[in-house]
């Protein structure tokens with residue numbers, strides 16, 4: 001994509017930072033980069049100039065991998081991120097102590113390389129980028145360790161801590177958070193595999209996601225009090241791989257308001273990670289795009305900031321039913337008597353059910369959203385690809 005570049009100096013030159021921007025996007029991972037993408041090529045309504053958009057992250061882009069990096073391939077294709085793909089899987093293999101099932105999915109998942117994906121996505125915006133630690137805000141002034149930045153449009157795409165929230169935010173483990181830990185040994189495998197095995201984790205699941213020359217082997221617990229380290233080490237041992245290159249994080253499993261006190265929240269900061277599966281990349285991209293489209297409408301004078309906050313909050317909330325249903329299943333699964341798990345998982349493996357359930361699952365955040373094909377509202381501005389989020393998508397997704 002041929003976009004004008006207005007990059008500023010990178011992290012080593014940590015001079016003071018201050019100024020007024022049209023938009024400040026805090027967090028340069030999936031959600032933040034998706035927001036910025038939708039502002040590319042925008043022109044301000046008042047003077048026709050390109051808006052000043054600043055992306056902030058405490059690390060360089062792509063520096064800190066935050067997940068096993070598996071996502072539906074169609075999403076990666078739609079966003080021109082295919083070169084980041086490491087391995088593609090037509091099947092999901094589900095292991096239980098009572099048997100193994102292989103599901104042929106109606107769409108494939110791919111594992112990808114995090115730095116490559118972030119750089120490819122970052123190439124799709126024309127924002128400025130600075131490394132700075134975001135510490136808080138007063139109104140729409142963002143406080144960082146390098147100074148204060150103001151903008152009428154402020155986005156928190158900083159992950160589960162929701163640093164720009166008006167209140168104190170969540171304090172684990174007393175919060176609706178899951179926890180995940182994984183190791184990344186060298187090695188290869190053929191299948192995307194999960195384990196529903198309470199000997200590893202009483203409520204949650206374990207996984208091994210091959211990524212060409214590396215395996216991402218981990219354990220996720222829906223109960224934030226369950227320490228996943230020992231289980232991760234044991235799973236690695238059972239798979240005969242080394243428990244090396246750890247990475248872990250809290251994973252939100254409850255939707256939170258996507259707009260609050262004049263700030264937009266996208267991705268994990270808004271609880272956009274799906275309960276039960278802990279799939280949060282696709283949804284961070286999806287809600288990031290939706291947020292970016294609202295921001296663009298404000299910059300281009302097609303909407304006010306207040307309308308954008310309202311629209312985006314309503315769009316996010318319109319997915320509540322899907323998120324709550326998945327949370328309900330997340331709570332029910334650990335209560336299923338163990339001997340029934342194998343038969344149930346086998347019974348759910350009929351092609352009809354897999355196609356139906358995974359089809360609906362993909363529809364929660366469908367890849368068509370990237371092109372705005374399913375969106376209603378304003379038509380794309382000339383030269384840009386953004387459309388407004390709309391009720392049609394919202395009701396489909398719900």
Ligand SMILES: Cc1cc2nc3c(=O)[nH]c(=O)nc-3n(C[C@H](O)[C@H](O)[C@H](O)COP(=O)(O)OP(=O)(O)OC[C@H]3O[C@@H](n4cnc5c(N)ncnc54)[C@H](O)[C@@H]3O)c2cc1C
Pocket residue numbers: 026027028029030031032056057058059064066067068069070071132133134135157158159160163179180181182218247248249250251266267268269273278279280281282284
């Ligand atoms: C072990 C594990 C495995 C997972 N595997 C998968 C998977 O395979 N597929 C999937 O779909 N989901 C997976 N998830 C969930 C997924 O990682 C998240 O839902 C997703 O990363 C959310 O994206 P985000 O952009 O909202 O936030 P994040 O990816 O968390 O990004 C937040 C960004 O903000 C920056 N930041 C944070 N605090 C500050 C600060 N104070 N100042 C400046 N910058 C800051 C960070 O550096 C980071 O770049 C996994 C999670 C875990 C923990």
